[in-house]
Amino acid sequence: MKAVSILFTLALSASAVFAASDNIYSSKRLIKTSETEQQWLTEKQIFALIAQRKHFIDITDTQDLQPASHLVALPFPTTLTHQTQVNAAIGKISDVVPKSVLTNFTQFTNRYYNNNNGKTSSTWLLNTIKSTVPGIDVQPFAHRFPQSSIIARIPGTTKPNEIVVISAHQDSINQNNPSSGRAPGADDDGSGTVTILEALRVFVASGYKPARTVEFHWYAGEEGGLLGSADVVKAYQSKQVIGNIQFDMTGYPADPPAVGIVTDYTDATANSLVRSIVTTYTDLPTEDFACGYGCSDHASWNRAGFRSSLPFENQYLDGNENIHTSYDSLDTVDFPHLLKFVNIAVAYAIEVGDAK
Numbered sequence: 001m002k003a004v005s006i007l008f009t010l011a012l013s014a015s016a017v018f019a020a021s022d023n024i025y026s027s028k029r030l031i032k033t034s035e036t037e038q039q040w041l042t043e044k045q046i047f048a049l050i051a052q053r054k055h056f057i058d059i060t061d062t063q064d065l066q067p068a069s070h071l072v073a074l075p076f077p078t079t080l081t082h083q084t085q086v087n088a089a090i091g092k093i094s095d096v097v098p099k100s101v102l103t104n105f106t107q108f109t110n111r112y113y114n115n116n117n118g119k120t121s122s123t124w125l126l127n128t129i130k131s132t133v134p135g136i137d138v139q140p141f142a143h144r145f146p147q148s149s150i151i152a153r154i155p156g157t158t159k160p161n162e163i164v165v166i167s168a169h170q171d172s173i174n175q176n177n178p179s180s181g182r183a184p185g186a187d188d189d190g191s192g193t194v195t196i197l198e199a200l201r202v203f204v205a206s207g208y209k210p211a212r213t214v215e216f217h218w219y220a221g222e223e224g225g226l227l228g229s230a231d232v233v234k235a236y237q238s239k240q241v242i243g244n245i246q247f248d249m250t251g252y253p254a255d256p257p258a259v260g261i262v263t264d265y266t267d268a269t270a271n272s273l274v275r276s277i278v279t280t281y282t283d284l285p286t287e288d289f290a291c292g293y294g295c296s297d298h299a300s301w302n303r304a305g306f307r308s309s310l311p312f313e314n315q316y317l318d319g320n321e322n323i324h325t326s327y328d329s330l331d332t333v334d335f336p337h338l339l340k341f342v343n344i345a346v347a348y349a350i351e352v353g354d355a356k
């Protein structure tokens with residue numbers, strides 16, 4: 001009996017150590033569901049929010065992130081000045097890489113951030129970015145959960161400390177079974193993932209080198225309450241980030257097709273430029289709508305006082321009912337529509353990256 005009880009004690013303490021260091025959900029998380037409501041919740045309670053498609057922000061590890069209002073005062077362009085350069089770059093856009101990458105990316109059972117699926121899919125994406133755009137600086141950004149974010153960096157020529165951030169999220173989730181349910185995440189947010197990958201590819205292929213540094217970020221753990229972007233923004237708090245543009249769902253147009261401009265938790269000045277970019281560099285109109293609290297990673301930048309925008313695939317928040325289920329599949333993605341968001345991403349990189 002004694003031996004057994006020692007073994008039992010050892011097993012217990014070993015599992016306690018594993019839980020404390022390896023699983024973010026071994027203790028409760030601080031979850032905000034609005035500007036004014038926050039609660040410490042268990043994994044089970046967080047999964048219940050996900051099952052109800054409630055948006056939330058997990059601020060447990062980023063409680064010290066505060067709006068630094070001086071950052072918004074960094075100059076931001078109000079007009080488009082680089083049509084020739086943007087048109088040359090968008091002339092190189094093709095559906096070959098987006099289709100091939102999204103085909104394979106949707107074959108992971110899911111890309112859940114807190115287990116090996118999300119870790120494996122992240123490593124695959126990192127290697128795919130490296131092989132699609134060879135010779136550039138691409139690094140994983142580790143978190144306290146298994147999936148890493150990914151950051152690709154093109155240094156600016158004359159203002160390398162000023163940074164423009166083009167982003168999407170790489171994780172996917174099945175709302176009824178986050179860890180093992182099927183979640184191809186083709187639109188949410190495989191579409192944004194390949195949108196910014198194709199933008200990076202043609203941006204580099206065009207050879208145009210803006211004054212500012214342009215970074216492409218693929219965030220981990222967005223579905224867990226903007227976890228990956230919050231960690232990245234915390235690391236960028238004191239940097240001069242001129243603007244962020246997030247692409248979360250680009251492949252599912254409504255009738256009539258339009259680009260939804262998210263007006264809440266975004267920056268009005270940056271949104272004005274994004275509207276000009278859409279009407280100048282695509283054949284789509286824009287339509288404003290509110291997305292709600294914590295609806296995507298733009299909100300992490302907004303929390304820290306940076307300018308952020310979210311051009312969305314249509315003008316309705318719940319336009320695509322397939323998301324967070326097994327039905328968010330490759331065959332539902334409208335690639336010609338998705339490619340228009342590549343135009344927007346490339347135009348933002350060049351126009352904001354090189355504005356005087």
Ligand SMILES: *[C@@H]1O[C@H](CO)[C@@H](O)[C@H](O)[C@H]1NC(C)=O
Pocket residue numbers: 100101104128
């Ligand atoms: C996707 O998978 C196929 C089949 O394994 C492979 O031939 C192709 O190169 C892959 N594409 C990418 C972008 O990894």
